[in-house]
Amino acid sequence: MNDKVISLLCGVIFSLGLVVSGMTNPSKVIGFLSITHNWDASLIFVMGGAILIFAPFFYFLKSREVSTLGMEIELPSKQEIDKKLVIGSALFGVGWGLVGLCPGPSISALTSPGISGFAMFDPIVIIFLFSMAIGILVNKNLLQKTIHNKN
Amino acid sequence: MNNFTPYSALLGGIIIGLSIVLYFYTTGRLAGISGIVENAITKKANRISNILFLLGLVLGPLLYCYTKEPLAIALTLPDHSFTITNSYPLVITGGLLVGFGTRLSGGCTSGHGICGIGRLSISSLIATVVFVGVAMITVTILQQFGIYL
Numbered sequence: 363m364n365d366k367v368i369s370l371l372c373g374v375i376f377s378l379g380l381v382v383s384g385m386t387n388p389s390k391v392i393g394f395l396s397i398t399h400n401w402d403a404s405l406i407f408v409m410g411g412a413i414l415i416f417a418p419f420f421y422f423l424k425s426r427e428v429s430t431l432g433m434e435i436e437l438p439s440k441q442e443i444d445k446k447l448v449i450g451s452a453l454f455g456v457g458w459g460l461v462g463l464c465p466g467p468s469i470s471a472l473t474s475p476g477i478s479g480f481a482m483f484d485p486i487v488i489i490f491l492f493s494m495a496i497g498i499l500v501n502k503n504l505l506q507k508t509i510h511n512k513n
Numbered sequence: 514m515n516n517f518t519p520y521s522a523l524l525g526g527i528i529i530g531l532s533i534v535l536y537f538y539t540t541g542r543l544a545g546i547s548g549i550v551e552n553a554i555t556k557k558a559n560r561i562s563n564i565l566f567l568l569g570l571v572l573g574p575l576l577y578c579y580t581k582e583p584l585a586i587a588l589t590l591p592d593h594s595f596t597i598t599n600s601y602p603l604v605i606t607g608g609l610l611v612g613f614g615t616r617l618s619g620g621c622t623s624g625h626g627i628c629g630i631g632r633l634s635i636s637s638l639i640a641t642v643v644f645v646g647v648a649m650i651t652v653t654i655l656q657q658f659g660i661y662l
Contacts (some may be wrong), residue, residue, distance in 0.1 A: 373569020411526020497612020
């Protein structure tokens with residue numbers, strides 16, 4: 363097993379979790395975000411279940427220096443609680459609320475007709491993915507410019 | 514809460530957790546999807562692995578469609594109690610904000626919400642509270658305009 367096979371496998375398993383929990387369906391997510399009307403708490407159980415599995419595992423493995431495939435453990439440097447964190451999260455929140463799709467489910471929604479409520483390779487999903495990619499690139503270029511200016 | 518599906522939600526969450534554990538255990542990387550998308554687009558290092566992870570996200574649902582018969586009894590699929598948007602301006606705006614916002618803050622539902630909180634990161638907890646809170650306000654406002662029923 364190399365990291366390419368593992369990556370593919372992990373992507374498959376991840377998306378099975380999304381599909382089983384109904385998270386590729388924006389109307390399910392909107393149900394969770396609709397706090398004042400017909401609230402559906404399911405999303406808490408999805409996040410909670412995943413955290414419950416990952417947290418203890420991470421606690422015991424975080425001090426290791428290399429992974430089982432001999433790769434360097436890549437942990438994010440301690441992130442500051444700053445404007446970027448709060449404004450970025452708020453903008454993401456607006457986008458999430460507008461469509462009911464976040465990055466993982468938006469990709470799996472391409473191929474989960476009947477579950478997601480979209481058609482197979484639905485144009486709506488494809489347009490969302492293109493817009494998301496543009497958003498990512500805009501941020502990347504802005505960030506690189508600010509870092510460049512600082513130096 | 515007549516659409517509440519705690520069992521399938523918890524099972525799905527556990528499956529997602531197992532994927533994140535396996536990925537971290539073997540590759541040493543955290544499975545934050547917005548970060549994987551950014552790296553797949555912009556970084557040469559591990560590009561093929563990142564693309565394969567995303568390909569897996571597309572293949573999984575197809576696999577599920579072929580094997581769901583025995584699972585179908587245990588798992589009730591969510592019904593469409595909320596209408597989803599089919600307005601292109603809204604979808605494009607939403608996509609741009611999701612892409613820009615997640616990368617500005619350094620994570621999305623998986624990166625901050627699951628991996629970050631799982632690592633007991635205070636900044637990820639704050640990020641999650643902010644994006645969930647703002648998304649709830651957004652949906653509530655849209656409902657006032659009759660966009661989500």
